[in-house]
Amino acid sequence: MSKRLETVFAGVTFKNPVALASGTCGFGKEFNEYFDIQKLGGLCSKGLTLHARGGNDGIRVWETPSGIMNSVGLENPGVQHFIECDLDRMNSLDLVNIVNLGGHSMEDYLQAVEILNDYKLDILELNISCPNVKAGGMNFGVKTEMAREVVREIRKACKHKLVIKLSPNAEDIVSLAKACEEEGADGVSLTNTFLAMAIDLKKKKPVFENTYAGLSGPAIKPISLRMVHQVAHAVSIPVMGLGGISTWQDAIEFIMAGATVIQIGTASFMNPRLAVDVIDGMERYLEENGIENLSEIRGIL
């Protein structure tokens, strides 16, 4: 591989700008049976929380035309278990180790951040698309001021590179991204899933126990791309772009819209080796067009 795809994100070097998105690849073990995951630029862990969570009851996945809805409910083994069982292996890989963290109260987030401060990792990706139990279940990622407060507190506590993962359900994603920058985030990633709904006609009930679930996959790509474009123009910290990427052409579009790194989630379910195809396709595209490095086309639109 040439250095055409080499990318620096907030001081962290990615050998290529392709990472697997949180929650779609576990901790990397399973996909490693399909391809050498060290071909990837980065890997985002399953979303962790301070304590282990069993996740939601009922149906957790529902297919839509060119997308899926999921309601996993942040099932995860908890930060401590992750540190004991997966962190060393993820660190030993030749890729950027991105640890994704969720939380349901400021205290939860802060305690988990404190624990992770004592360990090596490359980037902490903070998922703020989580209901704040102390604010009546209102999502941390919807109102700019609530998000600002979380980012401010976590920035003070966090010793790692901090990337805030934005929700497309934000009231104003551009002002929310700016607030992240103002509070000292090293970067932002977007988008998470879109709040969505499905109804079972036979039962005359919502398909999901939680009524709503998160939509992902190619169905959301044009909207995620637009949001990445808007945010990348509004902030000077780097952006990780994701949402429905399923081809190398999609990946290049996100880069042209201003993303520094891209992530692949749902599309891995169409083809577990998809991320490798995207990397190869991007490399070929740059070569054929005489582009020495991706930075030449980043944010050109």
Add this chain to the structure above:
Amino acid sequence: MSKILENQKITEDFYLMKVEQDNDASMGQFYMLRAWDKYPLLSRPISVYDADEKTVSFLYKVVGQGTEIFKELKSGDEITLDGPHGNGFPDATGKIALVGGGVGVAPLYLTAKKLKEAHPEATVDMFLGFSGEAMLVDAYEAAADSVTVNVGGFVTDDIDPTKYDVIMTCGPEIMMKVLYKKCVSVGATAPLYVSMENRMACGIGACLVCTCKTANGNKRACKDGPVMLGSEVFGNE
């Protein structure tokens, strides 16, 4: 990509597809099947009905978008098989009962065959329940020592669980639950193995959309299952 050798209509809604594929699939495992490029987005989990080293067969019911596509496939067409996945049914001997409901009969054919091959001294009794038409009874009779067919009733009424050393079942969750309750209420000592049919996305243990909350903690139906103990799945209820 693998080549389809046959794709035969068995009854109104059921098809049997035989695919050329080197494999070491064991009883109760499944493959993720895909006969299209991008959409529908997800591949479809289907159990191994039968297998030898060079071929795998699937018995499937046409219920929606994906299986509608499967049923149109002709011999010579290509399909992507990913697998075999999952743990499958455990080895067993002695007096064995296999209880299937509807399309849940699919994995029990290879199960009966493999158990008899490995343990000629074992007895395998099958109980097959269908809501409409019975199917493939001859094949099942050739594989097992006895086959009891129930059309339109409750196959769980036909079995006396106390007579067995081990019971394995696949079918609608409600049927498997009724069987579990029956085993408990008659004081059967045989372990009951159930094969779960949760909706899946990755099929390999990475996404946690197929989780079963069991008495022994969360288990991924695709990786830690699909076969689990009835007591861990239904024991809490």
